[in-house]
Every structure is written in C-alpha cells, then in structure tokens.
Amino acid sequence: MIDDDTPLLSVRRLSKRYGAHIGCADVSFDLYPGEVMGIVGESGSGKSTLLNCMAGHLAPDQGEVIFDTAVEGPRDTLLMSEPERRMLARTDWAFVHQNARDGLRMGVSAGGNVGERLMAVGARHYGDIRGTATDWLTRVEIDAGRIDDRPTTFSGGMQQRLQIARNLVTGPRLVFMDEPTGGLDVSVQARLLDMIRSLVRDMGLSAIIVTHDLAVVRLLADRLMVMKSGHVVEDGLTDQVLDDPQHQYTQLLVSSILQV
Amino acid sequence: MFELRDVAKTFTLHNQGGVTIDVLSGANFTVSPGECVALTGASGAGKSTLMRMLYGNYRAEGGALLVGGVDLAKAAPREIIRLRREVLGYVSQFLRVVPRVPTLDVVAEPLLALGTDPETARGAAAGLLEKLNIPEALWSLSPTTFSGGEQQRVNIARGFVHPYPALLLDEPTASLDPRNRAVVLDLIAEAKTRGAAIIGIFHDGAAREQVCDAQIDVAGFTTGRAA
Numbered sequence: 001m002i003d004d005d006t007p008l009l010s011v012r013r014l015s016k017r018y019g020a021h022i023g024c025a026d027v028s029f030d031l032y033p034g035e036v037m038g039i040v041g042e043s044g045s046g047k048s049t050l051l052n053c054m055a056g057h058l059a060p061d062q063g064e065v066i067f068d069t070a071v072e073g074p075r076d077t078l079l080m081s082e083p084e085r086r087m088l089a090r091t092d093w094a095f096v097h098q099n100a101r102d103g104l105r106m107g108v109s110a111g112g113n114v115g116e117r118l119m120a121v122g123a124r125h126y127g128d129i130r131g132t133a134t135d136w137l138t139r140v141e142i143d144a145g146r147i148d149d150r151p152t153t154f155s156g157g158m159q160q161r162l163q164i165a166r167n168l169v170t171g172p173r174l175v176f177m178d179e180p181t182g183g184l185d186v187s188v189q190a191r192l193l194d195m196i197r198s199l200v201r202d203m204g205l206s207a208i209i210v211t212h213d214l215a216v217v218r219l220l221a222d223r224l225m226v227m228k229s230g231h232v233v234e235d236g237l238t239d240q241v242l243d244d245p246q247h248q249y250t251q252l253l254v255s256s257i258l259q260v
Numbered sequence: 261m262f263e264l265r266d267v268a269k270t271f272t273l274h275n276q277g278g279v280t281i282d283v284l285s286g287a288n289f290t291v292s293p294g295e296c297v298a299l300t301g302a303s304g305a306g307k308s309t310l311m312r313m314l315y316g317n318y319r320a321e322g323g324a325l326l327v328g329g330v331d332l333a334k335a336a337p338r339e340i341i342r343l344r345r346e347v348l349g350y351v352s353q354f355l356r357v358v359p360r361v362p363t364l365d366v367v368a369e370p371l372l373a374l375g376t377d378p379e380t381a382r383g384a385a386a387g388l389l390e391k392l393n394i395p396e397a398l399w400s401l402s403p404t405t406f407s408g409g410e411q412q413r414v415n416i417a418r419g420f421v422h423p424y425p426a427l428l429l430d431e432p433t434a435s436l437d438p439r440n441r442a443v444v445l446d447l448i449a450e451a452k453t454r455g456a457a458i459i460g461i462f463h464d465g466a467a468r469e470q471v472c473d474a475q476i477d478v479a480g481f482t483t484g485r486a487a
Contacts, residue, residue, distance in 0.1 A: 032338050190359040197358060201373065219358060223337040237316060237337040244318040248274035255275065 006068050008033045008174060008206050009054070014063030016046075016053050022230035023049035027063070029225065029235065033173070036200055036207045038221030038238060040214060040253070046230035047210045048178060054208065055095050055176045056085050067092070067174070090120045094167035098179035100159035104151050104166065110137060111147035113166045121170050136165040140195060157188035161195065168199060175200075175207040181216055193219050214257060218242060226250045261426045261457030262291040262314065266323035267333075267481075269309055283309050287323070287481040293425065296448065296458040298468045301478035307461050310478060311428055314459060315350045316340040327426055345373050349424030353431050355403060355411040363389065363406075364399040367417045374422060381421075388417040392443055409435045413444075420447050427451060429460035433467045445470055 007030035016023035024046035031037055039047045052058040054065050056077060065077045070092060077085060089095070097103040104113050114133040115123075123129050134144045140161035142154075151159050160180065167175065180196065181189040197220055200207055209220055217224055217238055225235040226247065234247040245251045267287040273279045283306045291297045299307045312318040313325060313332070320333040328347040330339055344350070349370070357366050364385050365372075371381035389399060392413040398406065403414045412435050419427065432448070433441045441464075448471045451458060462468035468475070 035338060194358050194360050222341050236319075237340050239317050240319055240337075243312070244271075246272075246319065251274050 005032075006074070007031060007066075008035075008068050009208075010064070010066040010074070011054060012064040012066070014050065014053055014060050014065065016049050016058060016060045022046070023058075024053065024060075024227070025230045027232055029232075031174075031206055031208065033206055034204050035223065036205075036209065036221045038217030038224045039208065039210045039227060040212060040217055040224060041227035042212060042253075044229075045227040047227050049230075050227070051176055051178055051208065051210045055093065056089060057095075070173075090117060091170060092173045094170075094172040094175045096160075096163055096167055096175060096177040096180050098182045100151070100156070100163040103163040104159060106152050107150065109148045109150055110142065110154070110162055113151065113162060114169050117166055117170055132169060136169050137162075139199070140165045141191070155188075157184055157192060160184060160192060164196065164199070168203065168205075171203065173206060175205055177207060177209040177211075179211050179213075180209065181213065182211070189216075196220060214242060214254065226253065261293050261328060262289075262459060263326040264289050264323065265326075267310075267313065267320055267325050268322035269306070269313060269318065270321050284313075284478070284481045285322070287478075289476055291457045291459055293455040293457050294452050295474070296452055296460065296472045298472040298475045299459065299461050299478050300468075300475050301482075305478045305482055307478050308430065310481075311430055311459070311461060314428055315348065316344070345370075347424060348426045348428070349419045349422065350428045351416055351419035351430060351432050353412070353415075353434065355415045357403060359404060360402055362400045363394070363403045363414055366403060366414060367421055370418060370422045384421050385417065388421055389414075391447075392417055393440055409437065409440070412436060413440060416444055416447070420451065423451070423454060423456070425456055427456050427458045429458060429462075431461055431463060433462065433464045441467065 009031040012028050014027045015025050027050055039050065041047045049058065053060040066074050067077050068074045077088065111130060111133040114136050115129040118129050118132060134147060137144050137147060142158055142161055151162055154162060181192055184192065193216065209217065211217060221238045223236065224238040224241045226233050226241065226249065228249045234241060234245065234250045241250060242254055245254050264287050268285040269283045271281045271283060287310065299310060301307055309318060313320050314327065316332045323333065325332040327343060330343050332340065364382055367385035367389060368381040371384060372378060394410060394413055403411055406414065416432060432444050436444060445467055448458065
C-alpha cells in the first residue's frame with residue numbers, strides 16, 4: 001500500500017467566535033488520504049462549528065482550510081470563489097447531516113435523490129443514471145423496488161442510508177459527517193456503522209466524523225480529536241485516546257460511559 | 261524487531277485527586293526475528309500495560325519503543341496504523357468486533373485492509389478457522405454469541421491470517437482445550453520459523469516452556485507505586 005505524504009486536508013489555526021463566545025479556537029491538524037478522524041466533545045464544545053467551518057457552511061474568523069484538489073493541488077478553500085467551492089462540495093466533498101431531511105430532497109424520489117448529484121457533475125444519460133442509482137440503493141441495502149418512492153415513506157434508518165448513497169455516488173474523496181447515527185435505534189445504528197465502515201474502506205475515503213458517541217468513533221475512526229469549550233484538548237490514535245486518556249476532560253468523558 | 265530503551269509509564273488520574281501511578285520504568289530489552297519472549301511477573305506487575313504500550317495502545321512517557329524501526333513513543337497515528345496493518349499483529353484476550361459482521365469476514369479483515377482480494381482473503385480465513393476447529397456452520401454468523409473458547413480461537417485466527425513480522429500474544433492458550441491448545445502452539449512455532457518476533461504473556465507454564473526462548477520478568481521494571 002502506498003501512503004501519500006501530502007495531506008488531503010490541512011487545517012490551520014481555524015477560529016470562529018459568536019460575539020464574545022468562542023465557537024472553536026485555533027484548531028490545526030493534517031488529515032491524510034484514507035484517514036478517518038473523529039471529533040468528540042459534549043454539546044457546545046465547538047465540534048459542529050468546526051465541522052461547518054471546514055465544510056464551508058460557516059465562515060470562520062481566521063484560519064486556513066487547505067484541500068489537495070485533484071487538478072490544482074493544495075488550495076485554501078476559504079479563498080475560493082463561491083462557484084468553485086460549490087463545485088468542490090458536489091464532487092470531491094460530501095456532507096452527511098445528522099438529520100437526513102437536511103441532506104435529502106424530500107419531494108423527490110429515492111432514485112432522483114441519488115441521480116441529482118450525478119447530474120450535477122454532468123451525467124446526462126437517463127439509463128446510466130438510473131442504473132447507477134439502483135446500484136447505490138442496493139449498496140446501502142435499500143430494496144431497488146423502492147427507487148421511485150419518496151424518502152418521506154422511508155424509515156429514519158433508510159433515509160440516513162439514502163443520504164449516504166446520495167453523497168457517495170459521485171466518488172468523493174473527503175466526507176464530513178455530523179452525528180451520522182444520532183437519533184437512530186441502536187440496532188439501526190449498528191447496521192449503519194458497519195455499512196459506513198465497509199464503504200470507507202472499499203472506496204479509500206477520508207472522513208471527518210463529529211459525534212458525542214465514543215462507541216461510534218471507536219468503530220469508525222483511526223484517530224480522534226477531543227474538544228472542550230472550543231479548544232482541542234487532546235488528539236491521537238483513537239484507541240490510545242480512549243484507553244489511555246491523558247487530559248482531565250478526556251478521562252472524565254471516557255470514565256462516564258456506562259458499561260453494558 | 262522489538263527494541264525497548266529505558267521505557268517508562270505513569271498514569272495520572274486527574275479525576276481521582278490527581279494520583280499518579282508509576283507502573284514501569286527503565287524497561288530495556290530486544291526481541292529478534294524468529295525469537296519468542298515471554299513476559300512474566302505477578303498479577304499487577306505491568307505485563308498487560310507493557311503489551312498495550314508495545315501495540316501503541318498506551319502512550320509511553322519516556323524512552324524509545326521501537327517496533328520494526330518505528331518509535332511508538334513518537335509515531336503519528338497514521339504511522340502506528342500502518343505498522344499495525346503491515347507489521348505488528350496482536351492477539352488480545354478479548355474479541356472486539358463490529359456487530360453483524362460474519363466470523364469469516366472478521367478473520368479475513370486484516371488481509372482485506374492490506375488490499376488482498378476478498379476471495380483470497382476469505383480462503384485464508386477459512387483455512388485458519390478449519391485448523392482451529394471452528395465448525396463451518398458458524399462461519400457466516402457473528403462471533404458475538406460464540407463461547408469464550410470459540411471467540412478466543414476466532415481472535416487467534418485473525419491474528420495469524422496475515423504473516424506479521426512482529427506479534428503480540430496475550431494469553432493465547434487461555435480457555436482452550438488440549439487439542440486447540442496444540443494447534444495454537446503449532447501456529448506460534450510456524451510463525452517463529454518464518455521469522456516472526458513474538459512477545460507473549462503465557463500463564464500456561466508448559467506452553468511457555470515449549471515456545472519461548474527467553475523470559476523477561478516485568479517486576480524488574482517496576483518502580484515504587486503510590487498507595
């Protein structure tokens with residue numbers, strides 16, 4: 001296996017304030033191709049703010065978000081023009097929302113939801129688009145017979161899987177996920193986690209996953225960043241941070257989990 | 261393959277009055293390819309802590325901890341991940357798996373992670389499961405519901421499916437019947453023959469005598485500890 005030595009994403013001193021309140025402060029890290037990084041912390045720790053700043057949904061006050069683009073190499077996405085950034089968001093990037101309704105078009109069929117993203121990158125042949133959409137529905141374990149049904153008729157778990165299919169169909173290189181298993185039943189979560197894990201491995205994806213669920217990062221993430229009050233208090237290999245936490249807050253977080 | 265220089269480990273419990281526990285200090289030893297070394301010492305002496313440090317699971321506070329040339333005390337996560345994928349295998353006492361994944365895939369996973377094609381990987385996994393007497397009827401099921409001995413053997417199969425040049429074995433023969441115990445000892449002997457460097461914890465004295473070339477008493481690295 002060849003590991004690329006150029007980071008796929010380099011975040012430098014990224015900060016965002018909401019008035020006097022700190023959203024996230026001075027966050028820097030490098031994410032390499034194929035790496036999955038988890039960001040954990042309690043509500044209000046700044047993890048979602050950070051994710052949204054990186055993904056271009058929020059404008060940070062300062063910092064750089066440098067992405068290794070396919071054509072032009074590393075570029076600061078914060079300095080890109082709006083059309084450039086939008087193109088990036090639907091080709092090399094993907095964003096999986098906690099609430100599938102935020103990431104899906106609820107009035108459009110399941111096949112349409114997947115096909116729309118393909119068309120956005122230039123696919124025009126109806127048969128091909130439908131074929132790819134069918135293939136992706138099957139990959140996320142949705143019966144191909146439901147292709148013409150609207151997501152409003154789907155269960156929460158199915159909607160989340162459809163959102164993942166819609167996001168991954170264009171073969172992105174970096175996926176941002178915001179609490180991808182939040183609000184789902186435990187059994188549905190397990191299935192979804194297993195699926196995300198296989199897809200990430202098979203497609204060689206890099207991903208940044210924000211969650212408050214340590215079991216989710218244990219399963220999915222190679223490395224972990226722990227946030228508190230907008231600051232990164234600890235980071236490292238996932239199992240190392242969880243099994244041998246160094247910072248007081250991480251120790252508290254890990255020891256607060258109920259054993260089943 | 262393994263080289264420890266003045267390795268030390270301290271735990272600081274911030275939420276329990278900031279107590280610090282010095283578990284190890286001054287750990288120095290090397291293990292060469294083809295050699296199997298047993299860690300010994302009473303319960304609580306720090307054998308498991310040292311094993312976890314050797315896997316990069318616990319952070320080393322001082323010294324250098326080299327595995328295949330990578331210093332675990334300083335390595336970035338991706339270097340440790342690459343080391344674990346290609347060089348360093350670990351058979352723990354407990355099986356930790358993703359729910360729902362069939363046993364055959366659990367065992368094949370280390371090969372899949374290396375990019376081996378699924379058919380070859382599953383073939384190798386099947387060969388090991390057969391050798392370790394896991395009935396074929398169970399291969400398509402998740403090992404989460406298996407007995408302790410069966411889980412242990414699934415774990416062993418997973419640890420031996422890729423010919424790791426460096427192996428860590430935590431009680432590999434615990435909870436096994438004599439027949440399976442013999443199979444595991446054979447696997448360890450085979451790994452040594454192909455040049456693997458092995459560090460293990462064996463409470464099973466006869467097994468230790470049979471496969472280990474040297475013993476290291478961890479008590480020698482133990483310093484005073486807080487009450």
